[in-house]
Amino acid sequence: MPPITRHQLKKNGLKTEPYSKENRPLDRRAALLDLVPNNVTFKSTLEETAVSRHSTKSDELYTTAVDSTHHSSLEINHSDLYHSAAQELSVNSNAEEIFEIDQNSWNNFMYVGCYARDIIRYLKQREDNFPITDYISNQPELTAKHRAIVVNWLVSLQEMYGLNHEVLYMAVKLIDLYLMENETLQNKFQLLASGALLLATKIDERGEPGFPYDLVKHSKYIYTEDELFVTEKELFRALKYEVNVPLSYVFLRRYARCMKCQMILLTLARYILECSLLDYSFVTLKDSLKAAASLYLAFKMCNKVVEAKEFFKYTEYRVTEIKETVIKLNNMLHTQSSNLSAVKQKYSHETFFKVANKSLLNNSKLTFD
Numbered sequence: 001m002p003p004i005t006r007h008q009l010k011k012n013g014l015k016t017e018p019y020s021k022e023n024r025p026l027d028r029r030a031a032l033l034d035l036v037p038n039n040v041t042f043k044s045t046l047e048e049t050a051v052s053r054h055s056t057k058s059d060e061l062y063t064t065a066v067d068s069t070h071h072s073s074l075e076i077n078h079s080d081l082y083h084s085a086a087q088e089l090s091v092n093s094n095a096e097e098i099f100e101i102d103q104n105s106w107n108n109f110m111y112v113g114c115y116a117r118d119i120i121r122y123l124k125q126r127e128d129n130f131p132i133t134d135y136i137s138n139q140p141e142l143t144a145k146h147r148a149i150v151v152n153w154l155v156s157l158q159e160m161y162g163l164n165h166e167v168l169y170m171a172v173k174l175i176d177l178y179l180m181e182n183e184t185l186q187n188k189f190q191l192l193a194s195g196a197l198l199l200a201t202k203i204d205e206r207g208e209p210g211f212p213y214d215l216v217k218h219s220k221y222i223y224t225e226d227e228l229f230v231t232e233k234e235l236f237r238a239l240k241y242e243v244n245v246p247l248s249y250v251f252l253r254r255y256a257r258c259m260k261c262q263m264i265l266l267t268l269a270r271y272i273l274e275c276s277l278l279d280y281s282f283v284t285l286k287d288s289l290k291a292a293a294s295l296y297l298a299f300k301m302c303n304k305v306v307e308a309k310e311f312f313k314y315t316e317y318r319v320t321e322i323k324e325t326v327i328k329l330n331n332m333l334h335t336q337s338s339n340l341s342a343v344k345q346k347y348s349h350e351t352f353f354k355v356a357n358k359s360l361l362n363n364s365k366l367t368f369d
Helices: 006-011 027-034 040-055 058-062 080-091 113-129 144-160 165-181 186-204 212-218 225-238 248-258 263-276 287-301 308-315 319-334 342-346
Strands: none
Touching: 113 248, 113 287, 144 165, 144 186, 144 342, 165 186, 165 225, 165 248, 165 263, 186 212, 186 225, 212 225, 248 263, 248 287, 248 308, 263 287, 263 319, 263 342, 287 308, 287 319, 308 319
16 A cells, blocks of 8 residues: 555545645735736736645646647647747757647747757756766765665655655765765765755655655654754765756656646656666666656557657657667566565555556567557
8 A cells, every 4th residue: 555645635524734735824825916016817827826726736737748738828739839839949050859748838838839848958058967886885874775765765755745746856966976975874865865865856846845753753863953954965065056957757757748648648658767766776867867768668568659750750769769778767667576566556556557557568568660
């Protein structure tokens, strides 16, 4: 049975955590509305956003990769802005095709179709700024197993408190970047992980972050809140305040939207990708590569046809480039440890379509056309 999420508590009419999004005051939002009393349309949009944030799971803000529906108040499919940009691009002989998914969300301030492709390419360029090499061999006490145990613990916390998935991926990435340059003793590893999670919430959580006491409690009081804050600051300094780190989860979501994947397929790909967080052998691979490989394997597990040309168009990865990683991910699913089952329990729930129970494929049935 997976941990009870904040969404499930609300559904059952139970009281949620005191710091949770449902109980946060709307004073700040109300103050913002007061700044624009004459703008009725803007006020209405803000009020709708406030309500939706309290009634919808964070992941449902990105409803489906298919993107079949949009809010009419945000959507301008054939705007003057789009047509002028398309005309400008058509003049240039080297102009690239505008993806349909971006055209349909050109002026949507959530999906920002006019910027989406450039943003993803920028993030792919930034991957080169955060290379991760084999660091476990340089750690005096830590092993790959210790890392897997801590990441498994972070997964359970992310699900328990209903944090954004980006927070989990960011926390793991911050840990890897820190350990690549700094030594950490085994008895301080959980403290480091807690500091990384606390910092990650301040980067990628949409609401006001902060649950230091709860982190101390769930670590069985092996450290204090003061030690947690000191560790968070040390981690931030050690990373030289460079935290705009590309995440595999972001790449996966973009690829799936472009390829109009059904939600169950995207969820299966997310399950595969999240399992790879525990496996140290995937640490050195690029996040965009892991995202593309996870999506490709999900296509194969769902018996869906994926055209190599279309796959390259949206991911900029050829099938031959991800073949080795796909096989490696498939082998990982076959050899998961039963002692580290937080991800499997999480994705065995109905909320995630029970994708963790999906039948696995033999490598002989994997095709790379």
